[in-house]
Amino acid sequence: MLSQAGQALGMTFRFLDPATEISAEGLGEHIQADYDDSDARRRFVDGLDVITWEFENVSLDSVRWMAGRCPVHPPADSLRIAGDRLHEKTFFVDHDVPVPPFRAVNTLADLEAAVEEVGLPMVVKTRRFGYDGKGQVVVRGREDLAKAWEGLGGVPLLAESLVPFDREISIVAARSRNGECIFYPPVENHHRGGILRLSVAPRGEISEAVAELARKHARRILEAMDYVGVLAIEFFQVDETLQANEMAPRVHNSGHWTIDGCDASQFENHLRAVAGMELRPPDVRGHCAMVNLIGDTEKAEALPPREGRFLHLYNKAPRPGRKVGHINLVAATARELEQLLDDTSRGLDSSSLNGIISRLKIRPGSSQS
Ligand SMILES: Nc1ncnc2c1ncn2[C@@H]1O[C@H](COP(=O)(O)OP(=O)(O)O)[C@@H](O)[C@H]1O
Numbered sequence: 001m002l003s004q005a006g007q008a009l010g011m012t013f014r015f016l017d018p019a020t021e022i023s024a025e026g027l028g029e030h031i032q033a034d035y036d037d038s039d040a041r042r043r044f045v046d047g048l049d050v051i052t053w054e055f056e057n058v059s060l061d062s063v064r065w066m067a068g069r070c071p072v073h074p075p076a077d078s079l080r081i082a083g084d085r086l087h088e089k090t091f092f093v094d095h096d097v098p099v100p101p102f103r104a105v106n107t108l109a110d111l112e113a114a115v116e117e118v119g120l121p122m123v124v125k126t127r128r129f130g131y132d133g134k135g136q137v138v139v140r141g142r143e144d145l146a147k148a149w150e151g152l153g154g155v156p157l158l159a160e161s162l163v164p165f166d167r168e169i170s171i172v173a174a175r176s177r178n179g180e181c182i183f184y185p186p187v188e189n190h191h192r193g194g195i196l197r198l199s200v201a202p203r204g205e206i207s208e209a210v211a212e213l214a215r216k217h218a219r220r221i222l223e224a225m226d227y228v229g230v231l232a233i234e235f236f237q238v239d240e241t242l243q244a245n246e247m248a249p250r251v252h253n254s255g256h257w258t259i260d261g262c263d264a265s266q267f268e269n270h271l272r273a274v275a276g277m278e279l280r281p282p283d284v285r286g287h288c289a290m291v292n293l294i295g296d297t298e299k300a301e302a303l304p305p306r307e308g309r310f311l312h313l314y315n316k317a318p319r320p321g322r323k324v325g326h327i328n329l330v331a332a333t334a335r336e337l338e339q340l341l342d343d344t345s346r347g348l349d350s351s352s353l354n355g356i357i358s359r360l361k362i363r364p365g366s367s368q369s
C-alpha cells in the first residue's frame with residue numbers, strides 16, 4: 001500500500017523481505033533475504049535515497065547499520081522503544097502520557113507480585129514480538145497464574161491491568177522533517193480475539209475533548225522522538241480520559257480507511273514525510289469504516305460492486321487468523337454508512353463482525369471532525 005501510494009508520487013521502490021512472495025510483488029525490486037543478512041543489506045542500501053519500514057520486527061541492528069549509510073526515517077530509536085512493551089510504557093510515562101498500571105515480569109515470583117501491584121484481572125504480555133493478540137494471556141484469578149506462566153514464561157513479560165474501557169480508539173499522526181504535524185481524526189476500533197476487525201472514522205461519539213487529548217499525546221510523543229513519518233497510538237478510553245496501550249512507528253491498520261476516506265492517505269503522508277516533502281492535509285471525505293478480512297477473501301471477492309465500497313487484497317496466502325485484505329466503506333451520511341456496514345457484514349457472513357455491528361449505533365448526528 002505504501003508503494004502503491006508512492007507510484008503516484010513518482011517514487012520507485014526496493015524491498016528487503018525474507019518472504020519468497022510479497023504483497024508488493026511487481027511494485028519494485030525484491031531482495032529476498034533475512035533482515036540481518038549482511039551481504040543482502042549491503043546490496044539493499046546501495047543507491048537508495050531513503051529507507052523506511054512498515055513492519056516492526058525488522059532487525060534493529062540492521063536499521064542502525066543502514067542509518068550510517070543512508071537516511072533512515074522514522075528514527076531507529078522509535079523501533080527500539082516500540083519494539084519492547086516495557087520500553088514503550090516507560091516512554092509514555094516519561095512523557096506524561098497515562099498508561100494502565102504495569103510491571104515487568106521475569107520470574108513466577110514477579111508474576112505473583114504483579115497481582116498486588118496492578119490488581120486483577122490483568123493481562124500478561126510478552127515484551128517483544130506480540131501482534132494481533134498473540135503472546136497475551138488474561139489472568140482473572142490467582143488460579144490462572146501458573147497456567148499463564150507456563151504459556152508465556154521464559155521470555156521477558158509485562159503484566160498490566162485489564163482496563164474496563166468504554167471504547168478503544170487510535171490516532172494516526174504524521175510528522176515531517178521540518179517538524180510539521182498532521183493528525184487523522186481518531187477512530188474507534190473493535191477487536192475480537194485480539195485482532196482488529198473494524199475501525200470507524202471519524203467517530204462522532206468521540207468528543208472533541210478526547211480527540212484533542214489524543215492529538216496532544218501524539219504530538220508530545222512525535223516531538224520527543226524527533227520523529228519523521230507516520231506513527232499510530234492506540235488508547236483505551238474510560239469516560240473522558242485516555243490511557244495509552246501501545247504505539248506503532250509505522251503506517252497502521254486502523255489508518256487503512258484513509259486510502260479511500262481521505263484526500264491524502266496515511267501511506268502518502270508517510271512517504272511525503274520520509275522523503276522530505278510537505279505533508280498534505282487528510283481532508284476526510286465522509287463517514288468511513290474499515291473492515292478487516294481475516295483468514296480468507298472468498299466471500300469478500302464475491303460481494304457485488306457497490307458505490308462507496310472498496311476492496312483491498314494483500315496477495316497473501318489464506319490462513320486462519322491472518323489479515324489478508326480489507327474493505328473500506330465511505331458514505332455521505334452516518335445512516336448510509338450504517339447501511340453499507342450492514343450489507344457488507346451480511347455479505348461476509350462473519351459472526352464476529354455481525355456481533356460488533358449490531359451493537360454499534362452510528363448516530364445520524366455523528367459527523368466529521
Ligand atoms: N490492558 C488491557 N486492557 C484491556 N484490553 C486489553 C489490554 N491489553 C490488550 N487488550 C486487548 O487486546 C488487544 C490487543 O492487545 P495489544 O496490546 O494492542 O497487542 P497487539 O495489538 O500488539 O496484539 C487490544 O486492542 C485490546 O482489545
Ligand SMILES: [Mg+2]
Nearest residue numbers: 132234245246
Ligand atoms: Mg494493538
